[in-house]
Amino acid sequence: MNKIMTMVLSVMIMITMLYTPVYASDNSTEQTYELSGIIAEDTVLDKTDGKYVITSDVSIKNGSTVTIKPGVTVEGNNFRIRVYGKIDINEANFNNVQLEADNTGSDPCTITMNKSTYIGGRLLYPTGYSAHVYLNLTNNRFYNLEGYSYIWYPADVAYITGNYFExxxxxxxxxxxxxxxxxxxxxxxxxxxxxxxxxxxxxxxxxxxxxxxxxxxxxxxxxxxxxxxxxxxxxxxxxxxxxxxxxxxxxxxxxxxxxxxxxxEYEPFLTEPDPNSPNIEHLYNDGEITVQPTCLEDGEKTYTCLSCGETKTETIPALGHKWREDYTVDKEPSCTEVGSKSIHCSVCNAIKEGTTVEIPALGHAWSDPIFDFSSDGKTATATRICINNSIHKDTKDTTITSQVTKEPTCEENGETTYTAKVTFDGKEYSDTKKLVDIAAIGHKWGDVSYVWSDDNSKCTATRICQNDNSHKQAETVGTTSETTKATCETAGKTIYTANFGNEVFKTQNKTVKIEAIGHDFSDEWTIDREATCTENGIKSHHCSRCDAKSDVTEILAFGHSYVPGTIKATVTTDGKHFDKCERCGNVINLISIPMASNIGLSDTQYIWDGKVKTPTLYVNDSTGRNISTANYSFTEPSGRNNVGKYTYTISFRGDFSGTINQSFAIYPAKAAIKSIKAGKKSITVTAKKKPAKYGAKYMQIAYKLKGTNKWKYKTTTKNKKVVKKLKAKKYYYVKVRTYKKVGNETYYGAWSKQKRVKVK
Structure with missing residues (x-):
């Protein structure tokens, strides 16, 4: 009792998880019901306050029915609904669902869809395996289906009626x-x-x-x-x-x-659509306004079919005027002219009839005058501007006076201040302009003096103005140096150079002499040329500073020193014996070892008879010569009397290296048909022996309808098998063979002779 309750509770938990409600977002009241996994019992989808969202592939178990009620929406996200049982869809909406029929001819699934809309995704697409189905599609609308629908041997009469495909x-x-x-x-x-x-x-x-x-x-x-x-x-x-x-x-x-x-046969054909066939039903979007309506003229909204791109339009009525409550100034009043204002439409700016009103003239309102001096400051005009209208101006000439307000120096110009005066309406106005218009008198420089620092790292250039000795130009710069080193026999020198930024100062150079330093010969010998097996070498005492040499002495050659060596042969490359000098690498006495390239078994395929199989192993080199067992060993596989694959491993040694495998296989014995008994839409096939008597585990029966080339297969572990659901009164050809799986490999025996039988 506890075990049964646990199973029921597990199924209830699984179904609950299949469509747990969650809200679409924080700002939405629409719920989504998640669908995923296996539906293992009869289930009804009837939620119309939201939509069902598939989050991973859904499978409807054989023996279970899923009923989808009117008004339900299913969002597929391109996941599959795999139907092993039954699905019944009524007046529902499917978006991007991949509906797939599964199961075999002996246990078909059922798909019924009526008055539903199916957009995107796939319908009965090819899966590469059998998809027997009881199929009924009536009065549905299908848009934008990917690929094609593959209807593979329906289990009964199939109906695709009254549907619209776009x-x-x-x-x-x-x-x-x-x-x-x-x-x-x-x-x-x-x-x-x-x-x-x-x-x-x-x-x-x-x-x-x-x-x-x-x-x-x-x-x-x-x-x-x-x-x-x-x-x-x-x-x-x-x-x-x-x-x-x-x-x-x-x-x-x-x-x-x-x-x-x-x-x-296509005639007769209709000259107009059958009244019971659906009309063209485009899948239009929400549309966009392509012509905006105005106050007086209609607009236009265009809808586009999301499937084929065809469009349709509808009229948007004219809006009519929307009059503002406040007046709009149509013409601003000036100092001398009146203006006007009226009531305008807030949409098209049209003027409402009978609302135009006059605005009185403003009169002049003068600003203070603006003075305009000539470039030399000796003349000027004064202009006042009407604040109400800047186009209105009143201009007069002014009276000018001048005064030197700054004397010129060596480097700076002098300054003159010009004053302009004018009278408007009995009131005097004035303005000034300062001009630097007196030229500087300039410097009168003396000669340049150059002073080096004690360590010659700096040099200072100086000159003084004769008009004003407080005016001085000086620049101190770091120097660069280039040294020619003294050698053992030759004196060296250092040249210091000072480059100034001021172009009036010239580049200065100063040279300091460095005395020669003499040789310093090492007490140790230096090898100038190494002695080899065949040539003499040289050694001497070197100067530590200039590499001059003294006491040059000859080193005698020391001759070859040979040792024996071997490169082992493999199954792909030759080896060799040789003598090699351990000092210079010279090689003599080279003898080749041919590769072990001719290796195999006397037999690689046997038919099972229950006896142990022992093929002969041969190991030869590339010249055909037999390789001694001193150079290899091998492991012999155990058993070797059952169906399967057996591998010898050869391991090389001595003058050879590496390993290689050689294999042979034992296949089941050829089976024979003992009898074929015809029944009602069936046959009973009996082999002479059970599979084990042929060294196998399974018996495979192949049969095909006369006149076709399509074989069908049944498998049994016995020597007898009943084949059902055959065509009555028809001839069939039958043959048998045995096989056995060992690891990942399947080993088949030979087919028996074909026999013919007529089904009752």
Missing amino acids: NCGALSIGSEEDVYVTNNTFYHMHALSNGDKYIIEDWAQYYSNLYVEKNSFYDDSLVLKLSSDGKMIAKNNFWNTTSSSSISSRISDGNTNLNLKETI
């Missing part, structure tokens, strides 16, 4: 049951990723038909396509044309591809 990929269909694609509208469909463009493809139709009827096709590119074993009936469709040749050009079948047997 900017979606193709429907690619293969079936053993009837499929009805009826009363759908296909508009502005996109090409596949490889560039192919068509709307409906049938690549396999066994014992059934694909009915494509009463649909509306608006694309003028390829619409219907047959491949492989496909066949299709496509009468009574609307093609947006009445030209039979134009319709025929949109069909790919046996008439255009001679490798195909079937052709598509």
Whole structure:
């Protein structure tokens, strides 16, 4: 009892976590319900106060049903809903969901969708494995689906009816049951990723038909396509044309591809859409104002289809005038002229009729005069400006007086102050202007004197003005020096140079002599040339300062000293024996060791018989000569009597180095069919022995329908297997083989002879 309660509680916790509500943001009351993981029991999605958000792939377990109620929105974020059980979608909204059918032909899933809107993402896209499904898509709207929808052998009659597809990929269909694609509208469909463009493809139709009827096709590119074993009936469709040749050009079948047997019947065709097929329903955005409305003229708002780019417009009514409460000045009054004001529209600035009012003239209001001196200060005018209107001006000439207010010096100019006076309306006004207009008298310099510091690191240049001895120019600079060193036999010198920034001071040079220092020979010998095995060397006493030499003496050559050496051969490179001088590296007596390149087993494949297999190992060098066991050892694998792979490891030594592996394999024995018994839509296949009697673990039965090349397979650990769900009254070919998995490898026995049987 406790174990059952724990399992129930675990399932309840898992379902609760699948759609825990969270608020979208701090400023929003819309809730989001997170979906993820495995849904393991019947579940209803009915929250309409927010939306369901998929945060990772969702899987609907076999035996479980998910029902999505009207008004529900699911945001997929391009995650998958993998349907192993059943999903029933009614009047819901799917955005960027990847809806995938899973399971096998013996245990199909179910997908039902009605009156829903599906934008972005994928629908029944190819997964690379079987996707048997009970399928019913009715009265839905699909926009911007990526890739194409791959309908792979539906489990029963499939219906795709009354749907609207815009900017979606193709429907690619293969079936053993009837499929009805009826009363759908296909508009502005996109090409596949490889560039192919068509709307409906049938690549396999066994014992059934694909009915494509009463649909509306608006694309003028390829619409219907047959491949492989496909066949299709496509009468009574609307093609947006009445030209039979134009319709025929949109069909790919046996008439255009001679490798195909079937052709598509498309006549009669409709000259207008079937009333039960949906009209074109664009997915418009919220629109933008493309022409702004004015007070008197209407505006325009444009909506764009998010799928195909088509647009539509709607009129925005004129706004009408919005009159301001306050007056607006239309003309400012001047000193001599009246102005005006009126009531204006705040939008277009139009004037309201009958609201214009006069504004009285202002009269002049003069400012204080502004004086304008000539550049030499000897003349000037005075101008006063009306404060109400700066265009109105009154100008007079002035009376000028002057006075020297600063005398000139050697370096500075003198100054004159000019005074201008004028009278307006009985009141006197004045202004001054100071001009530096008396030239400086300039310096009269004496000769330059240069003084060096005691250590010659500095030099000072000086000159004095004869007009005023307080005026002095002086500059002290650091010197640079260039020394020619004294040698053992030759005297040296240092030249000091002073460079001044003031161009009136000239560059000065001063030279100081350095006496020669004499040789200092070392008591130690210096090797001038090393003696070698074949040549004499030289040594001498060197001067520590100038490298002069004394007592030059010869060193006798000391001859070669050889030692034996070996470079070991490998499986890819030759080796060698040799004698090498340990002093100079000279090599003599070179003898090659051929590489060990011819290594193998006498047999690499055996058929299992339960006996131990021991192939012969041979190890030869590149010349074909047998390599002595003194130069290698090997490890022999244990067992060697069961199915699998066995490896010898050869380890080299002596004149050789490295390791190498050589392997052989034992495969299961060839199986044989003892009997095949036909049953109702089934057969019972019996092998002569169980798999273990062939050295294997599994028996694999292969069968195919006569006239086809598609083999199907069943596996058992016994020697008997029942194969079900076959076509009644049909012939099948059957063969068997055994196999065994060892580690990551699978070892197959040979196929038995094929036998034919007729199913009841």
